[in-house]
Amino acid sequence: MRHTIAVLVENKSGVLARVSNLFRRRGYNIESITVGKSEREGIARITLEVDGDELAIEQVTKQLNKLIEVIKVSDITHDEMIERELMLIKVSADTSTRSEILQIVDIFRAGVVDVSPKALVIEITGDRDKLDAFEALLRPFGIKEIACTGKVAMVRHPKEIK
Amino acid sequence: MKLTGAQIVIEALKREGVDVIFGIPGGAIIDVYDALYDSGIRHILAHHEQGAAHMADGYARATGKVGVCFATSGPGATNLTTGIANAYMDSVPIVAITGQVATGLIGKDAFQEADTVGITSPITKHNYLIRDVNELAKTIKEAFYIAKTGRPGPVLIDIPKDIQIATADFDYSMEVDIRGYKPSVTGHIKQIKEAAKLINESKKPCILAGGGVIISGASEELFKLATKANIPVATTFMGIGSFPQDHPFSLKSAGMHGNYAANYALTECDLLIAIGCRFSDRTTGKADEFATRAKKIHIDIDPAEINKNVVVDIPIVGDAKIILNSLLEYVEEKREEEWLDYIMGLKEEHRLTYADGPAVKPQFVIEKICEMVSENTVIVTEVGQNQMWSALFFTHKKPRHFISSGGLGTMGFGFPASIGAKVGRPDALVIDIAGDGSFMMNIQEIATAVENNIPVKVIVLNNRALGMVRQWQELFYKKRYSSTILKEVNFAEIAKSFGAKGIRVTEKEQLVSALSSAIDYPGPAVVDVIVEQEENVIPMVPPGAPIDRIVGGK
Numbered sequence: 230m231r232h233t234i235a236v237l238v239e240n241k242s243g244v245l246a247r248v249s250n251l252f253r254r255r256g257y258n259i260e261s262i263t264v265g266k267s268e269r270e271g272i273a274r275i276t277l278e279v280d281g282d283e284l285a286i287e288q289v290t291k292q293l294n295k296l297i298e299v300i301k302v303s304d305i306t307h308d309e310m311i312e313r314e315l316m317l318i319k320v321s322a323d324t325s326t327r328s329e330i331l332q333i334v335d336i337f338r339a340g341v342v343d344v345s346p347k348a349l350v351i352e353i354t355g356d357r358d359k360l361d362a363f364e365a366l367l368r369p370f371g372i373k374e375i376a377c378t379g380k381v382a383m384v385r386h387p388k389e390i391k
Numbered sequence: 392m393k394l395t396g397a398q399i400v401i402e403a404l405k406r407e408g409v410d411v412i413f414g415i416p417g418g419a420i421i422d423v424y425d426a427l428y429d430s431g432i433r434h435i436l437a438h439h440e441q442g443a444a445h446m447a448d449g450y451a452r453a454t455g456k457v458g459v460c461f462a463t464s465g466p467g468a469t470n471l472t473t474g475i476a477n478a479y480m481d482s483v484p485i486v487a488i489t490g491q492v493a494t495g496l497i498g499k500d501a502f503q504e505a506d507t508v509g510i511t512s513p514i515t516k517h518n519y520l521i522r523d524v525n526e527l528a529k530t531i532k533e534a535f536y537i538a539k540t541g542r543p544g545p546v547l548i549d550i551p552k553d554i555q556i557a558t559a560d561f562d563y564s565m566e567v568d569i570r571g572y573k574p575s576v577t578g579h580i581k582q583i584k585e586a587a588k589l590i591n592e593s594k595k596p597c598i599l600a601g602g603g604v605i606i607s608g609a610s611e612e613l614f615k616l617a618t619k620a621n622i623p624v625a626t627t628f629m630g631i632g633s634f635p636q637d638h639p640f641s642l643k644s645a646g647m648h649g650n651y652a653a654n655y656a657l658t659e660c661d662l663l664i665a666i667g668c669r670f671s672d673r674t675t676g677k678a679d680e681f682a683t684r685a686k687k688i689h690i691d692i693d694p695a696e697i698n699k700n701v702v703v704d705i706p707i708v709g710d711a712k713i714i715l716n717s718l719l720e721y722v723e724e725k726r727e728e729e730w731l732d733y734i735m736g737l738k739e740e741h742r743l744t745y746a747d748g749p750a751v752k753p754q755f756v757i758e759k760i761c762e763m764v765s766e767n768t769v770i771v772t773e774v775g776q777n778q779m780w781s782a783l784f785f786t787h788k789k790p791r792h793f794i795s796s797g798g799l800g801t802m803g804f805g806f807p808a809s810i811g812a813k814v815g816r817p818d819a820l821v822i823d824i825a826g827d828g829s830f831m832m833n834i835q836e837i838a839t840a841v842e843n844n845i846p847v848k849v850i851v852l853n854n855r856a857l858g859m860v861r862q863w864q865e866l867f868y869k870k871r872y873s874s875t876i877l878k879e880v881n882f883a884e885i886a887k888s889f890g891a892k893g894i895r896v897t898e899k900e901q902l903v904s905a906l907s908s909a910i911d912y913p914g915p916a917v918v919d920v921i922v923e924q925e926e927n928v929i930p931m932v933p934p935g936a937p938i939d940r941i942v943g944g945k
Contacts, residue, residue, distance in 0.1 A: 239570075251513075287698060288695065291695035297537060
């Protein structure tokens, strides 16, 4: 089963390397990893998506906790949470297809961030299913490039990961 | 007061109570060595950085204190890595300090540059690259704290050359407070009571004591538990010495080359009380079939060890000594006669034996050493057959008196570790029981023992083979001895050429007098004993088999 794990770490150089090294070393499977700031100065927040059974995930969280620069590890898979990912898609579009693509963009509440004579760059946020569906609809038009952030996640109020 | 980075290192080490450092100087750590020169701290110059790391390791295991080693950048640091990995696997507190090229040269592939922090990340408990001289003192304090608290382990500090020269105010009064590192030590009281209940109700309890019992200094508490509730005690390989092997309840060590009674008791018990151990594959054999009839209590300071290799019923995370003390309050006096009779029968039926013959048998050598030495003797081993015979045929009675590379299985560990042990415990007789293959891997350290007059004794079980691999080839590879038969080397002559005492033994009758004259000699001595080549370590559990499937012997 796929788990979502929020990890608070010291915002120091090399911490991300320690985390990813741990996964390589112990043979755990990372589906996605994102890192960015948290609400506190000096602390960064990593969101991990990991595949594994309960025992494997228990090991992942414990091994992460052993890293000195890891402050808190929370498996939030079973919490009420919001998951988001940002995707940029460059899709072929000329006068004959542009309006049809723009309709799809509208339906998905995505946004066009760049227009050129033969292509559009679209940004879309959402959970994985939404992004997959969007990508599938655009594929027939000719996708030139995709860039994804990986997932960030937050537990709904009142619970907090601190 | 302004000090240079190099002076800060030495001053901080003094505050940590460090009285000896093992190492080798070089260009990128020359400033630290300059500060060391008239500091009053003893320095033991090793002859290979791997030796220096093993010496710090042996010192730490023999004394319970943090061992310290120095090396220069690049090859100095990479040579340390085997020693660091060895300490990591066996949870030994060492602090390694390495020189690094100047900050401005890092990443430029400078002369003697290696990514020391990157290389050592997976084999240290934590490591640091110092980028600001003002962080140096605090970092050293943290490093010692991390190395010796919780589950101990090696910590490395990499110090660029310009940081060693830069100056800063020296202050060592700060409190260590690391928000990501708060080891829990006391154990959950609900779990402890639950464990006591299981012990009180059990009919066939068995203790498995690991290296954690020795590290936490919990041997006395272990003894109280075993004797209060009359529970037999098996140990892991790393747990050897945690419980006196001459006690009626001792089952001695378990595992691949464990004792019959220990392996059978673990297989048949209805309650397993595992203390300070990590259920390594060498201890459990096939993990799925390990102690399947037992409920399992697991006491360990490292939460990540719970349910890692063996799933348990009652985990208790914390320090073994504290938890056992607490557990003792709730455990009732009891005695399961039927189970104890069965255990005593197992011990009686399966005594360790070997077939004596005209040639000198390695087991015979170890039995003789055991007969001859006092209790104040530290046995250090190399890795392979010599190690297993030392575990099996010597009666180990006290913690920190048996030092061996359990997790990493590092050939070449024993001799430098024995030097470190002797430096830490000058009152004790320190003996390295070696094989010819392993001894050769760090034989240059005879020079270290001679130069510093560290009177360690090396007993080489010289079988002209990489014996353990040869044994596997004999048993599992149709005697195809691929690269395991060695040319005979005269280690007594080698010892003499370094300035140590060297004695050669080819006949049984020469053994006792050779051992006595080596032990009585005031300096380092090597006894080169030519032993039977095709002797095997028995009992043995084939790799991957459950531990009650023992081959060889009876």
